Amino acid sequence: MDIAHIKKQIEEKFGIPYEEFCQLDPEIITRLIESKIGKKLKPDYRPIIDGIPIDKNHIIEREEIDGKIREITLSGPQKVMCKIFKRR
Numbered sequence: 001m002d003i004a005h006i007k008k009q010i011e012e013k014f015g016i017p018y019e020e021f022c023q024l025d026p027e028i029i030t031r032l033i034e035s036k037i038g039k040k041l042k043p044d045y046r047p048i049i050d051g052i053p054i055d056k057n058h059i060i061e062r063e064e065i066d067g068k069i070r071e072i073t074l075s076g077p078q079k080v081m082c083k084i085f086k087r088r
Contacts, residue, residue, distance in 0.1 A: 007018040014021060014032055021029070034040055046053040074082060 010018050010021055013036065024032075030041055044053060046055050048054065
């Protein structure tokens with residue numbers, strides 16, 4: 001997006017010039033945004049990696065990785081051989 005476009009959007013949404021908006025305290029900006037959207041803003045406490053929020057649905061645990069590696073290495077003839085030699 002173009003910076004001029006962003007400045008124009010801020011002026012249209014909040015009804016004040018961009019320069020004046022930049023001079024406001026963060027608390028006032030938060031109250032302006034909350035009044036516009038009609039609900040309270042809440043912080044996002046999820047871990048963030050490279051700007052992407054990570055939640056439990058997007059984390060692969062070490063046990064899952066080890067299981068996948070085991071499946072790959074013990075496929076086909078190797079799996080049969082492991083079963084035969086484990087019996088003895």
